[in-house]
Amino acid sequence: MQNETEKEYTIKKPHSDPLRWVEKYGDYLYGFAMSRIRNEDVAKDLVQDTFLAGLQRLDGFEGNSKEKTWLTAILKNKIADFYRKRSVSDLKEISATNEVQFFFDAESGHWTEKDYPRAFGLEVDNPLMVKELGSILNECLAKLPGLWFSVFSMKHIDDLESELICTELKLSAANFWVIMHRTKLNLRACLQKNWN
Known part of the structure; x- marks a missing residue:
């Protein structure tokens, strides 16, 4: 059992409720993805991938940023990955x-x-x-x-x-x-x- 001094220094993990992510952040993340992807199906898939990645990395979320900011950063990486995969074929045709x-x-x-x-x-x-x-x-x-x-x-x-x-x-x-x-x-x- 911890004494009072140990209790003072115990750092609590921030409370995160993944069951409410879709309700709280779904529309925002979808709008963010649509403003950069312009394809409804791809935007929806990327938001779903973001929620899945967030669940997989939930233990790593230390609360140094807001949950919304953290999920947006994950989505930005998903968007970059999407374009990175497509850019290989697009770059072959670039000539100014x-x-x-x-x-x-x-x-x-x-x-x-x-x-x-x-x-x-x-x-x-x-x-x-x-x-x-x-x-x-x-x-x-x-x-x-x-x-x-x-x-x-x-x-x-x-x-x-x-x-x-x-x-x-x-x-x-x-x-x-x-x-x-x-x-x-x-x-x-x-x-x-x-x-x-």
Whole structure:
């Protein structure tokens, strides 16, 4: 039996109730996965895998973060694994030379007249216009290949460092920058085409 001094220093494990995870965090994790995967079935599978991994690692959860944060970190790793597996075939097709030749003049290196960036004419004080542009941007993002969307969202939505993204997705720095370049060119072209 412990004496009073020993009881003071006994560290209690944080209480975690896996039976309530789906109820408490299911919608949040599904929304998180959908914002990065854009495929309902895959997002659902990844959330289920997250809950399963959480159950398997429950003894390792020390309570240094909130349960929701811990589960989100597991989901982020599941998403990275998903794109890592898909990136091998996607990387074989990456080459920026066509885009450079298509959008830029070969002699001067400047934008071609047809592809020169135009002003969007966005009135930032007009919430309807901002909402419409956001809707069009989401449609353009949905058209991106999965790996491109993942790299773009990790960089510009999750605000991760380029080196970390390369490590997570097993990309070389050159592949990362080619993907970012192609993504930005595609988004710009899509926005200019669809924004009146």
